[in-house]
Amino acid sequence: MVKEKIKISVRDMVEFILRCGDLNDEFLGSSNLRALEGTKIHKKIQSSKGENYKKEVTLRYEREFDEFIIVVEGRADGIIVDDGNVTIDEIKTTSANIDEIDEAYNPLHLAQAKCYAYIYSIQNSLNMIDIQLTYYQVDDGDMKFLRYTYSLDELKIFFDDLIEKYYYWASMLYNWIRERNSSIDKMDFPYKDFRKGQKKLMVAVYKAIENGKNLFAEAPTGIGKTISTIFPSLKAMKKGLTSKIFYLTAKTIARTVAEETFNTLRTKGLKAKTLVLTAKEKICFNEKTECRPEACMFAKGHFDRINDALVDIFLNEDNFNRSKIEEYAKKHMVCPFEFSLDLSLWSDVIICDYNYVFDPNVGLKRFFQEKTDFTLLVDEAHNLVDRSREMFSAELFKKDFLSLKKEIKGKSIKLEKSLSKINSIFLKLKKRCGEKGYFVTDEIFSDLNGYLKQFIGEAELFLSNERKPFAGEAVTDLYFEVIRYLKVSDMYNESYTTYVEKKADDLKVKLFCLDPSKLLNETLEKVRSTVFFSATLIPMAYYMSLLGGNRQDYGLRLDSPFDIKNRMILIANDVSTKYKDREKTSEEIVEYIHTVVSKKKGNYIVYFPSYEYLNMVYDIYKERGIGYLLKQESAMMENEKDDFLRMFEDGRNGVLAFCVLGGAFSEGIDLAKDRLIGVIIIGVGIPQICLERDIIREHFERKYGQGYEYAYLYPGFNKVMQSAGRVIRTEEDKGIILLIDERFLHKNYIKIFPKEWFPYTKVNKSNLGFHLDSFWGNF
Structure with missing residues (x-):
């Protein structure tokens, strides 16, 4: 019988078994910069080496146990072979002062390299091997090398201890997989x-x-x-x-x-084992999310307790939902968000x-x-x-940099200076906007990126020097916005464009992903x-x-x-809902709505392309004092949305709700049976004409000759279909879908109608009531 193999990377095994101490999101380790620059720096260092330097060497080791085989895999940054001497090179980037880096800086770095050294030694019959930890300071380019020499016996003791500790976790996982697979089979x-x-x-x-x-x-x-x-x-x-x-x-x-x-x-x-991930800000136990041991008791000593928490929940629960994660996180005093991320490694789904x-x-x-x-x-x-x-995509606003400069005035000359340089670039870009108020280009503004990287370095120093009470939150917020922008600039390719746009008294620079x-x-x-x-x-x-x-x-x-007899698609093409016609046709829209709801008492939703249009028609309808009205607001809390939907529980209520296309109540809600018996869709849902949509249109016109379709028609019609799909949810459901706009009967729309929309019925103000009576009379 072939034994099952349980795989784990060298890095994951080392970090999982040897981690300890506090959870700390401080900037001292420069994890964000390492994520941004690490790959480039690694390649730069590797390419500077001679012919005896082998880069990105894949290493694999199997350890057989009674029940299964543990496979440990990884890639060494470099292996140097020089006159029979072998050195494992592990490259790390840092923003810490290079003089402060010593053997105690991060023990996990050496542990990872020792694993590579052991695997390479046994595969190449070496009794002795060297390790070099190469540290690269990202701000000034300084480098430091820490060198070690180990015998095979020393490395074996270290590696055996590590894999024996991991065996406990692997056997727990192995037993679970067998139990899981048996249940799926049955x-x-x-x-x-x-x-x-x-x-x-x-x-x-x-x-x-x-x-x-x-x-x-x-x-x-x-x-x-x-x-x-x-x-x-x-x-x-x-x-x-x-x-x-x-x-x-x-x-x-x-x-x-x-x-x-x-x-x-x-x-x-x-x-x-199913895991439901919840956003950090939502699941955090503290009012303000600060992952530092001084600010959060769950961060202090987190890594000393996290593995016990993982064992506890894994052995006792299968559904790792928010409430269970919070329950076990409190029990073991660990950060609930980081706990959930670790649980992802042990979850099936x-x-x-x-x-x-x-x-x-x-x-x-x-x-x-x-x-x-x-x-x-x-x-x-x-x-x-x-x-x-x-x-x-990513965007930056000129005002954010100016505001921060004012807020930190006199507290960090270097940070102020970097903000001034960035502002000067924004001023140059503003001039390029000219009378149009914007310009579009394929540039990524390398001079701006250079100053943004300076800002990152100065912001990290500012934050690490415990000056947070003055402007820490503002610096942190902009720091992450800049990090995002620089990451996106690294991905920039022919699928992107850059646009600069004046926004009232501000200026926006956006790296915009078109495709x-x-x-x-x-x-x-x-x-x-x-x-x-x-x-x-x-x-x-x-x-x-x-x-x-x-x-x-x-x-x-x-x-x-579903049986098409249970629904009726009605299209009113005698009313224009185009922006220029909305005010003069709003009374006609009200008449259409009233005719529909008066023919059969029940719950209905009317969908509009914008809140402005919604409010215009709602106010007219409300003046007439007809029925029980609901209105979607532009910023509703989750509990308000729940209360809104609860009004549809009983079909006898006769609720008429005014909602927006593409909003919270146009998809993903399930109002089955008599909870909803009709929707009225006002307009074809095309997105509002704007600079971004026009840029998309121009791009796909050049690429496929379908610019309008890709930018406006298809995204808009999807909103219409989603809203129409709220009516018939089960085989017992019966209801009507009224589409109001002359454009629905144009060939560009009819050719993308879903199959279940045929046949449809053309109506007008004079015969709508007749068709509704005919439909409802069948039930």
């Missing part, structure tokens, strides 16, 4: 019957994972997309095709649905926001450095287009399979092109499982 589909199209989707998901492909699946409401993607992914996990599943969402409610689905499967015997996987600034980098066998399930994938543009496909594809290439699914991936070619797809990917379009 697990049946949790529902008695399959919905129409459900089996087809499940087979497609499994085949995609089995064959290591990506799948783009357009599955209309009612098929049961969540269970239909999760169930086959778990079956693939049992077969050893994938070792970890990421369920990615854009909204909290979708994460809740995924968590509930796993709980349903647990009632059918599933045993799986991670339910989280898109950004944990795709965002270069906050992504779980521990998982996506190398090629893996992971599976990504991307829920409501249509949202990822704009979200990824946002993740890969996120290449950057998304970098992540897709590192996992086994990605399943993109949504009810509205129309047109599919648009989404495949922007979400990193390629010709080898699978595409699937499923029909709606």
Whole structure:
């Protein structure tokens, strides 16, 4: 019988077993700069070496135990072979004073190098080997070398002790995987019957994972997309095709649905460790998030207690949700957010926001450095287009630098000077805006980047010198904005453009990602399979092109499982909702709404393209004193959103809600049966014309000859389809969808109508009531 192999990297094993002390987000270690500059510096140092220097050497070691084999892998930065003497070179970047670096600076650095030295020694029959720790000071380029010599026996004692300690964790994981796989093997589909199209989707998901492909699946409401993607992914996990599943969402409610689905499967015997990741600011126990031992009792001694917390929760819980993480974090006095990140290593399934996987600034980098066998399930994938543009873009505002300069005046001459230099660059850019008030270019302004890097260095010194009470928060906020901007400038390629725009009394400089496909594809290439699914991936070619797809990917379009007799699509083309016509046609819109709600008592939602338009029509309707009205506000708290939706609990209430297209109540909400019997959609949903949308239009006009479609038509129509999808949620649901805008009957729209929108009925003010009576009269 072939023994199972449990893999871990040298770095992960060293950090996991040997870490201790406080959690500290201070800037002394320059972790942010190392993330920004580290790769470049490594390559620079490596390329400066001679022919006897082998760089990025992959090392692998297997240790067999009774039950399984532990595989330890890693890459040594460099191996120097000189006259028979061998030296392992480990390169580290730092912003600390180079004179302060000694053997006690960071014991984990030496421990990592000792592991590489041991593996290399036994593979090459060496009795003695040297280690060199190369420290590079990122601000001034100074370097320091710490050298050590070890015998094979010394290294063996160290490595054996390390791997024996890890064996406890590996055996715990091994036993769990056997238990998990046994439960998946016995697990049946949790529902008695399959919905129409459900089996087809499940087979497609499994085949995609089995064959290591990506799948783009357009599955209309009612098929049961969540269970239909999760169930086959778990079956693939049992077969050893994938070792970890990421369920990615854009909204909290979708994460809740995924968590509930796993709980349903647990009632059918599933045993799986699922983790729900919550943002740091939300899960932090303190009013203000400060990860320093002086400011937080959970940060002090965090690493001394974290492994005990991990064992405790792993042996006693399967659902690592927010409440459980908080419970065990308090019990063991550890940071709940860092605790959840560590739990991700021991979880079978991670339910989280898109950004944990795709965002270069906050992504779980521990998982996506190398090629893996992971599976990504991307829920409501249509949202990822704009979200990824946002993740890969960065902007800076002139006013932020000026304000900070005033706030720190007299407290740091060097920091003030760096802010002045940055401001001078902004002033030059402002002049280039001319009368238009903006300009677009392919430049990344290297002179600005140089001064921004100076600012980073001075900001770190300022913050490390305990001057926080004066302006620490303002410096920290801008520090991270600049870090983000510089990271994005490192990714800048032909998919980007830069624009500078005057904004009232301010100036914005933005590195704008027009086409996120290449950057998304970098992540897709590192996992086994990605399943993109949504009810509205129309047109599919648009989404495949922007979400990193390629010709080898699978595409699937499923029909709606619902009887079209239960719904009526009405299109009113005698009213213009274009911006210039809105005021003069608002009374007509009110008449349309009133006709719909008066024909059948129940709950309705009217969707508008903007709050301005919504408020205009709402005020007219309210004056007439008709029915019970609700209105979506532009900034609603989670509890206010919950209260809003609770008003739909009883279909007899006769609620009429005014909401915005693309807002919190236009997708992801499930108002089944008589909780919602109709939606009225005002306008075609095209995004407001603005500089960014026009830049996107020009780019895709040059690239595909479809600039308007990519910038305006497709994103807008997706909002319309999502809002229309709120009505029919189950086989018992019955309802109407009224689209008000003459443009809906143009050929550009009709050709992208989903299949279930046919047949539709053209209506006007005079015959709308007749068609509504005919429809409702059937039930």
